[in-house]
Amino acid sequence: MPAYQRIAAAYRSQIMSGELRPEDRLPTEHEIADRFGVVRQTVRTGLGILVTEGLIVARRPHGYFVRRREHMVYRPQEKSRPRPASPEMDRFSQQIVDEGRTPHQAIEVSLVQAAPDLAERLGIAAGETVVARRRVRFINGEPVNINDSHFPIELVKDSEIMSPAYLPRGTDQVLADLGYRQDRAIDEIFIRMPTPEEIHRLSLGPGTPVAAHYDTGYTAAGTPVQCTVNVLPGDRHKIVFERHWQGEPAG
Amino acid sequence: MPAYQRIAAAYRSQIMSGELRPEDRLPTEHEIADRFGVVRQTVRTGLGILVTEGLIVARRPHGYFVRRREHMVYRPQEKSRPRPASPEMDRFSQQIVDEGRTPHQAIEVSLVQAAPDLAERLGIAAGETVVARRRVRFINGEPVNINDSHFPIELVKDSEIMSPAYLPRGTDQVLADLGYRQDRAIDEIFIRMPTPEEIHRLSLGPGTPVAAHYDTGYTAAGTPVQCTVNVLPGDRHKIVFERHWQGEPAG
DNA sequence: ACATCTACATTGTCTAGTCAATGTAGATGT
DNA sequence: ACATCTACATTGACTAGACAATGTAGATGT
Numbered sequence: 001m002p003a004y005q006r007i008a009a010a011y012r013s014q015i016m017s018g019e020l021r022p023e024d025r026l027p028t029e030h031e032i033a034d035r036f037g038v039v040r041q042t043v044r045t046g047l048g049i050l051v052t053e054g055l056i057v058a059r060r061p062h063g064y065f066v067r068r069r070e071h072m073v074y075r076p077q078e079k080s081r082p083r084p085a086s087p088e089m090d091r092f093s094q095q096i097v098d099e100g101r102t103p104h105q106a107i108e109v110s111l112v113q114a115a116p117d118l119a120e121r122l123g124i125a126a127g128e129t130v131v132a133r134r135r136v137r138f139i140n141g142e143p144v145n146i147n148d149s150h151f152p153i154e155l156v157k158d159s160e161i162m163s164p165a166y167l168p169r170g171t172d173q174v175l176a177d178l179g180y181r182q183d184r185a186i187d188e189i190f191i192r193m194p195t196p197e198e199i200h201r202l203s204l205g206p207g208t209p210v211a212a213h214y215d216t217g218y219t220a221a222g223t224p225v226q227c228t229v230n231v232l233p234g235d236r237h238k239i240v241f242e243r244h245w246q247g248e249p250a251g
Numbered sequence: 252m253p254a255y256q257r258i259a260a261a262y263r264s265q266i267m268s269g270e271l272r273p274e275d276r277l278p279t280e281h282e283i284a285d286r287f288g289v290v291r292q293t294v295r296t297g298l299g300i301l302v303t304e305g306l307i308v309a310r311r312p313h314g315y316f317v318r319r320r321e322h323m324v325y326r327p328q329e330k331s332r333p334r335p336a337s338p339e340m341d342r343f344s345q346q347i348v349d350e351g352r353t354p355h356q357a358i359e360v361s362l363v364q365a366a367p368d369l370a371e372r373l374g375i376a377a378g379e380t381v382v383a384r385r386r387v388r389f390i391n392g393e394p395v396n397i398n399d400s401h402f403p404i405e406l407v408k409d410s411e412i413m414s415p416a417y418l419p420r421g422t423d424q425v426l427a428d429l430g431y432r433q434d435r436a437i438d439e440i441f442i443r444m445p446t447p448e449e450i451h452r453l454s455l456g457p458g459t460p461v462a463a464h465y466d467t468g469y470t471a472a473g474t475p476v477q478c479t480v481n482v483l484p485g486d487r488h489k490i491v492f493e494r495h496w497q498g499e500p501a502g
Numbered sequence: 503a504c505a506t507c508t509a510c511a512t513t514g515t516c517t518a519g520t521c522a523a524t525g526t527a528g529a530t531g532t
Numbered sequence: 533a534c535a536t537c538t539a540c541a542t543t544g545a546c547t548a549g550a551c552a553a554t555g556t557a558g559a560t561g562t
Contacts, residue, residue: 042516042517044543059543060523076492183496191442243328293547310513310555312511
């Protein structure tokens, strides 16, 4: 086994076993190099593996630290339930306040050309104009996820959706008022590494995979009216839903 | 911007834009080094980023190639629907055959001590013995996902679940016959980088994140009777489910 | 025709350094 | 007391090489 893999394995097992705990500091590259009898570059290769695995982070000039991970719960199913009591808050903000934390979001509205993946889901041609309501959600000042909603422009031009203000009613309700009430949605979740843009918007450290959750809403007539892309950093979320059995198991 | 990032950005954009397509070959490290006026090591750092992003793979001694990705559909909701017609095949195999491909699975039964995460979900103490039915599922000879089911040993000792044979009825049915019929399940999905063991069992390339799907089943009495861990490589799956609206939107 | 060997190009691992960037703690000055 | 500067330890970026490992294609032998 190459030296750099031995180094990675050594500290990985210390972290996994709990011997090294979150926020603990690792030895310096120099110390590790001496300990394993290799040069610093080899140590860097080995620790680089743990960085891309999301187990440690480097804080210059302090050293390497074991990464902390606590998951916030993400419930895709809740979206098709009636809204909570206070209409001035969306479900995300409500949940955060319930947990005693401070939410905050920055909304930005723009007209963009639909990328192929979006166009397909919205049933339009690639390159056609869509309205994008892009927002990054923050908790206690730290970004936690991306929520970019997209609407075909014919459906929403002249409506409130074009305004970058926060819509207490929620965009689903605005769409319903415009005559496009959704009664069905398809959810698709992809697991991948983030793009540089996502890394920037979410201040992601290296080694953080994301879930890309595409939520496409349809009217009763089967017309897609919105497609929302949620980008959830893996180190900050877990996705939760419940099932109840349908039909009787035979026997 | 550092040279290695410029290199990564250059080839990333060529891949994203479609200029470089799946299976296309990149220039050799040497050529890239000459082109950007840096040494080979710097090129390796840059290409290393794209490898960990899952965009390219290195095939020695042939060079770097743009990675292909095609997603197989994973439907967690289907699990709580009645089973398909042919009782000798489970849902996974049925789906694969429908797609004209050849499924195959290797089942291995063992007694293990419950890790803390499992113990918590099964409502037992960490370290207690559980029965693990571990299996890797293959399509056309290639591993696609891990499906490890865990049962408290008191519930299933002396039952067929202890046998490493394939159970046409399915373990849920066996549990039901033992008096532990599930009528509710909680699904939790975590996004993370794979462990070395998962990399080995699934033959994962570097830069492949996974979804870990914990499916915990409960009887009507609220007792957890099984916890299944599905590990889905991000480059081979998308998770899909559907929602239908409950309750009437006001207005 | 067939098997076997060999040269080769390419990536993989590693050494031994240099200089830059960065946040902190302690020294210094007023 | 307070602000400012400076030295320092640490990680980040990079150079210039060496040798190993690995499939393949072509040469060679029978």
